[in-house]
Amino acid sequence: MKMNNLRKKIRRLEKRLREGSQKLTELKRSLEVAETIKALKAARKSFARAAAARIAEAKKPAARKAKRKLNLSPERRAQLAAAMKARWAAKRAAEANAVEPSPQGRLSGDYEALGNHR
Numbered sequence: 001m002k003m004n005n006l007r008k009k010i011r012r013l014e015k016r017l018r019e020g021s022q023k024l025t026e027l028k029r030s031l032e033v034a035e036t037i038k039a040l041k042a043a044r045k046s047f048a049r050a051a052a053a054r055i056a057e058a059k060k061p062a063a064r065k066a067k068r069k070l071n072l073s074p075e076r077r078a079q080l081a082a083a084m085k086a087r088w089a090a091k092r093a094a095e096a097n098a099v100e101p102s103p104q105g106r107l108s109g110d111y112e113a114l115g116n117h118r
Contacts, residue, residue, distance in 0.1 A: 072080070
């Protein structure tokens with residue numbers, strides 16, 4: 001092989017190796033960036049999950065206290081029962097006395113308003 005051809009081949013090979021190493025460093029750098037982004041996203045998701053758990057924990061209704069049993073004397077219990085019965089009787093009486101409009105009077109007025117009367 002001639003010297004010039006060898007020199008050309010060596011130059012081309014060196015150029016390709018230089019470009020290859022640049023491309024390799026570029027790929028390594030992009031890989032590092034991608035790994036960093038992935039780690040940041042994972043950390044953000046973890047933080048968001050923890051925050052959501054704290055919020056859910058805060059919103060959780062507190063356990064209800066057990067109802068306290070009333071220590072009523074028999075006289076007081078009878079007095080309360082009488083008061084409640086009177087209240088219910090008054091409510092029933094008010095409902096019975098409530099006057100409802102009759103549906104017939106309303107219908108005849110509607111027919112006249114529509115012009116359907118003879």
